[in-house]
Amino acid sequence: MLSIWKRLGICLAASMAVATANADSNPQPVEPTQSRVRPYAMEHSKQWTFRTPAGRTFEVTVALPAQPAPAGGYPVMYVLDPRTSFATLTETARNHEWMFGPTVVVGVGYASEAEGSNRGFDMTPPGTDPAKLPKILPGGWGAVGGAEEFASFLLGDVRKAVAAEVSIDPHRQALFGHSLGGLFTLYVMFTRPQSFDTYIAGSPSIWWSDKVLLRELPRFQAALQKGDVEPRLLITVGGLEDRTNPEERRLLEMMKVPLEPDLAQFADMVGNARRLTTTLRDQHKVAVELVEFAGETHNSVIPAYLARGARFTLSRWYP
Incomplete structure (x- = not known):
């Protein structure tokens, strides 16, 4: 594989040659002024719809890299909530491809808005007690506690x-999730740490149901003591997630959600992220990093968490 400096040199040389050739002439248009309008589609990507035995329908989207697969197969980044995350993570991975190496990105989400309403079930741990959830949704939270399924x-x-579609490296796999998806990411790490070598938990909802997630820590510690797993974890959070900011307040007012007690103070996103990081690092000796993105809210932090998570992951896969 060419070094990054050689590749840059080739690109610069090609650019200079084109500039020289066009120095005395203007480029000629090759398309009519009004080109055909067409739907946008991401190159080198495909999508499937899955129907489970229980009748649930999911949508899985796969983005393939430009480079051929390494000898051991492509590493894979799995990302939850793909409607807000898949395209951003894919473009980030592709931007890094020449500096690190090729990576497959897989988005796992829902085939319809109706199915998307089951997110609170899919992403939350068993043992969830609805009585311990804030009463902020007019229709309630619906079914919860389905993370095992x-x-x-x-x-x-x-x-x-x-794996049936593309050559995959089973030893280089990462899971990305934000908010309830971050909670699910931590749940998988605590209960099945061997499933991925890298976990990216963006603004994880550790507060959920009186921190029911933390009940899994003894199980996680037992797996670590066996010495078979060494998961690597990045936790990120927006610096403004410790209080309700103006744009979130407008949204809550539109949804007619009570503003008191303050939901951000109840969730304590920043404080919970800091405490869990300390616990995992000091008591469980996990390779964990915490990044707080100053000036970012729970929603605006999503691109930042994906970008930092991608580099955090790739730096281990392609040192």
Whole structure:
């Protein structure tokens, strides 16, 4: 593989040659002024719809890199909530491809808005007590506590389908999730740490149901003591997530959600992220990093968490 400096030299030389050739002439148009309008589609990507035995429908989107697969197969980044994250993570991975190496990105989400309403079930741990959830949704939270079922689907059907489509390196796998997706990411790490070598938990909802997630720490510690797993974890959070900011307040008012007690103070996103990082680092000796993005809210931090998570992951896969 060419070094980055050689590649830059080739690109610069080509650019200079084009500039010289066009110095005395203007480029001629090759398309009519009004070109055909067409739907946008991401290159080198494909999508499947999965129907589970229970009748659930999921949508899985796969983006392939430009470079051929390494000898051991492509590493894979799995990302939850792909409607807000898949395209950003894919373009980030492709931007890094020449500096690190090729990576497959897989988005796992929902085939319809109706299915998307089950997100609170899929992303939350068993043992969730609805009585311990804030009463902020007019219709309630619906079914909750289905992370076991969703994890089995992700690690079973989805992985098999991806491996059947493209050469995959089973030893270089990462899971990305934000908010409830970050909670699910931590749940998978605590209960199945061998499933991925890298976990990226963006603004994880550690507060959920009186921190029911933390009940899994003894199980996680037992797996670590066996010495078979060494997961690497990045936790990120927006610096403004410790209080309700103006744009979130407008949204809550539109949704007619009570503003008191303050939801941001209840969730304590920044404080919970700091405390969990300290616990995992000091008590469980996990390779964990915490990044707080100053000036970012729970929503605006998503591109930052994906960008930092991609580099955090790739730096280990392609040192």
